[in-house]
Amino acid sequence: MSFRVKLLFITRLIPLCERNYNLVELGPRGTGKSYVVQEVSPYAALMTGPTTVANLFGHMGGRSKGLVQIWDVVGFDEVADLEKMPKEVITTMKTYCESGQYQRGQEAASGEASMAMFGKKSDLSIxxxxxxxxxxxxxxxxxxxxxxxxxxxxxxxxxxxxxxxxxxxxxxxxxxxxxxxxxxxxxxxxxxxxxxxxxxxxxxxxxxxxxxxxxxxxxxxxxxxxxxxxxxxxxxxxxxxxxxx
Structure with missing residues (x-):
């Protein structure tokens, strides 16, 4: 195993160690992109399909917490699933990834969960x-x-x-x-x-x-x-x- 590959494997662990760290990894199927989020830590959640704003960031008025306030890492097994989600999910996620904060109704909220997104490489001959x-x-x-x-x-x-x-x-x-x-x-x-x-x-x-x-x-x-x-x-x-x- 080359030194570079070892560093890439270590990089997959960063979201588990750092708060509000955003990781995007693209690669072929079967290369273990989401393995760390799914198997290594009991404090990480891996999403395998579309989700909602309430699920990710909590209900209005703080009746229940969202995933970013509960888990250390929230991962998306296929980043293409984001395209199937409501626009509100994307805009709220963008704000959260930039600052760790977001708006739910009239109240501002924050979370410490890191975001990890995985997907396949597009066909660009590269x-x-x-x-x-x-x-x-x-x-x-x-x-x-x-x-x-x-x-x-x-x-x-x-x-x-x-x-x-x-x-x-x-x-x-x-x-x-x-x-x-x-x-x-x-x-x-x-x-x-x-x-x-x-x-x-x-x-x-x-x-x-x-x-x-x-x-x-x-x-x-x-x-x-x-x-x-x-x-x-x-x-x-x-x-x-x-x-x-």
């Missing part, structure tokens, strides 16, 4: 690269103003770029975001992002297909200088951004 590569990510706010940024899709493209050793096409703006289920999230408006991008030298813009009509709202100057590249899914976005077929 299975071998993922098996032998580690990705380290550092996000820097150059303006130091702590403004939230939707960087899910940008990170995804950057990861594929690193694994494929293929640089993105020049002067490209990447718009849109990824939901926790891997779905594309469009923008409310394209006017300001494209204007700022053009002023800073962008000549192409990767735009979610659902924002195609919004492109008609931008000025003629932007239309003349910024070429739109539309996409409907993360894989298409990544391959178009890297100029790959």
């Amino acid at each position: 299975a071998r690269e993922l098996d032998v590569s580690d990705l380290h990510v550092e996000v820097i706010d150059l303006l130091n103003n702590r403004v939230e940024g939707e960087i899910g899709l940008g990170f995804f493209v950057a990861a594929i770029s690193a694994l494929k050793k293929a640089p993105p096409i020049a002067a490209l703006l990447i718009t849109g975001d990824l939901s926790v289920q891997g779905n594309i999230k469009g923008l409310r408006s394209l006017v300001e992002p494209l204007q700022v991008a053009m002023d800073n030298g962008a000549r192409r813009a990767l735009i979610p297909l659902e924002n195609k009509r919004n492109f008609l709202e931008v000025t003629g100057d932007i239309m003349e200088h910024v070429d739109p590249i539309f996409f409907s899914d993360p894989k298409t976005a990544a391959f178009k951004a890297l100029g790959l077929n």
